[in-house]
Amino acid sequence: MKLDRHSSIPLYAQLRELIMERIQSGQYGPGEKIPSEMDFCKELDLSRPTVRQAISELVSDGILEIHKGKGTFIAEEVERILIPHFTALSFSFLNLNSYEDIGLRPIKLLEADKETDKLFRFPENQAHPGYWLAEWPLIFKEQVIGNCQSYIPVQIFPELGQSITVGKRMIDVKSNKYAYLPQKGSITLCSRPAKHKEASLLDIPRRSYIIACEGQLFARSGHVCEVIRVIFRPDLVCLEIN
Amino acid sequence: MKLDRHSSIPLYAQLRELIMERIQSGQYGPGEKIPSEMDFCKELDLSRPTVRQAISELVSDGILEIHKGKGTFIAEEVERILIPHFTALSFSFLNLNSYEDIGLRPIKLLEADKETDKLFRFPENQAHPGYWLAEWPLIFKEQVIGNCQSYIPVQIFPELGQSITVGKRMIDVKSNKYAYLPQKGSITLCSRPAKHKEASLLDIPRRSYIIACEGQLFARSGHVCEVIRVIFRPDLVCLEIN
Numbered sequence: 001m002k003l004d005r006h007s008s009i010p011l012y013a014q015l016r017e018l019i020m021e022r023i024q025s026g027q028y029g030p031g032e033k034i035p036s037e038m039d040f041c042k043e044l045d046l047s048r049p050t051v052r053q054a055i056s057e058l059v060s061d062g063i064l065e066i067h068k069g070k071g072t073f074i075a076e077e078v079e080r081i082l083i084p085h086f087t088a089l090s091f092s093f094l095n096l097n098s099y100e101d102i103g104l105r106p107i108k109l110l111e112a113d114k115e116t117d118k119l120f121r122f123p124e125n126q127a128h129p130g131y132w133l134a135e136w137p138l139i140f141k142e143q144v145i146g147n148c149q150s151y152i153p154v155q156i157f158p159e160l161g162q163s164i165t166v167g168k169r170m171i172d173v174k175s176n177k178y179a180y181l182p183q184k185g186s187i188t189l190c191s192r193p194a195k196h197k198e199a200s201l202l203d204i205p206r207r208s209y210i211i212a213c214e215g216q217l218f219a220r221s222g223h224v225c226e227v228i229r230v231i232f233r234p235d236l237v238c239l240e241i242n
Numbered sequence: 243m244k245l246d247r248h249s250s251i252p253l254y255a256q257l258r259e260l261i262m263e264r265i266q267s268g269q270y271g272p273g274e275k276i277p278s279e280m281d282f283c284k285e286l287d288l289s290r291p292t293v294r295q296a297i298s299e300l301v302s303d304g305i306l307e308i309h310k311g312k313g314t315f316i317a318e319e320v321e322r323i324l325i326p327h328f329t330a331l332s333f334s335f336l337n338l339n340s341y342e343d344i345g346l347r348p349i350k351l352l353e354a355d356k357e358t359d360k361l362f363r364f365p366e367n368q369a370h371p372g373y374w375l376a377e378w379p380l381i382f383k384e385q386v387i388g389n390c391q392s393y394i395p396v397q398i399f400p401e402l403g404q405s406i407t408v409g410k411r412m413i414d415v416k417s418n419k420y421a422y423l424p425q426k427g428s429i430t431l432c433s434r435p436a437k438h439k440e441a442s443l444l445d446i447p448r449r450s451y452i453i454a455c456e457g458q459l460f461a462r463s464g465h466v467c468e469v470i471r472v473i474f475r476p477d478l479v480c481l482e483i484n
Contacts, residue, residue: 061438087484114267186482190481191451191476238430239431240430240457241428242427242429
């Protein structure tokens with residue numbers, strides 16, 4: 001790429017693209033120092049404000065970083081934790097082989113609520129004994145990177161709460177229930193500001209953006225056997241989708 | 243839920259949860275007006291600052307909205323556009339049956355760059371004739387909700403750019419190339435601040451959060467035949483994952 005002084009694209013924007021190209025081509029690598037403003041002025045015969053504008057935009061894009069007294073550097077990509085093969089079933093509680101090592105919080109018994117009933121496709125206003133809520137954090141290197149909530153209908157698993165409280169093994173909790181275990185699922189993923197509780201669970205400022213997933217897991221029987229709500233810290237996590 | 247004056251949980255936090263419960267149970271529906279601060283004070287025997295704190299937190303969570311002179315209302319969820327059955331292949335260019343209606347921008351021929359070469363698993367420093375870049379916006383109801391970029395190696399599809407420029411049908415572009423069409427893929431999804439160009443493509447303020455996907459599509463032959471980079475406006479889109 002060469003700068004074109006007759007183009008309708010302003011020179012600072014052309015310089016910005018030129019620097020981007022040099023980064024993408026590997027001429028400037030992550031963590032490396034780039035030439036100074038003066039160097040760019042000389043090399044490309046540009047004015048200082050033009051160079052400054054290009055660099056300041058790249059800084060505000062998070063592509064360059066100014067280290068005071070040292071110069072301008074190519075920002076190093078934050079290494080995110082990859083959640084491999086992410087699917088609707090990735091954070092199913094019922095699909096776990098064991099809940100021993102996940103930091104499971106005490107199981108709660110929740111009353112029916114309309115929003116969750118809708119996800120379970122329960123007919124409106126039909127009384128039922130509520131859901132078990134299994135909740136656990138996603139932790140990587142001692143840092144909370146997400147939070148999982150799993151709702152399981154008491155109707156289908158009447159003793160789940162008690163069984164887990166007394167430490168029954170997962171294989172025994174699930175025995176004779178194979179028709180009611182998740183086979184497939186459908187979740188929606190969006191990115192939105194964290195609510196109060198979510199921000200404190202993830203240890204981030206309120207209204208920070210999070211990745212939020214919510215949806216249904218279906219059993220062989222066709223019933224919704226589990227509803228999941230999973231949130232992730234987007235600055236720490238990336239999801240692999242196949 | 244009842245308020246517990248002997249609990250270690252502050253009363254305003256208990257009230258916040260109580261209001262949340264009433265919303266979830268459907269007692270207060272979306273768009274409905276909730277009782278005034280004074281009503282809550284009387285009903286639950288609370289001080290005005292306690293009620294105000296609970297409500298102001300729910301407002302900052304986006305759950306309640308204050309309409310000046312009218313009262314406090316349950317916020318209506320913004321209706322997002324659902325991208326159904328989202329997979330790595332959802333926005334493949336080579337998998338399209340036709341490119342007529344997608345608003346495809348003119349195909350560009352790009353030089354090899356290190357970052358993209360890595361995604362294609364090309365050996366480092368091996369010269370090759372670059373990639374075709376096919377780029378198109380995702381539009382819903384005349385609003386841009388995302389942007390797709392597809393990189394296709396010139397090596398595998400030497401005439402792609404010319405064929406599309408002259409309006410060749412997709413079926414003809416792909417004829418005799420079936421071994422090189424995407425069969426499966428692996429993309430990573432993360433949420434991060436938009437870069438300058440991305441923000442202007444999506445018509446959002448710079449540094450707004452976007453959902454960004456990047457990854458490889460594999461042909462039957464095992465080769466990476468397409469690299470895709472898709473970005474979405476998270477305020478408008480939600481992805482269904484199965």
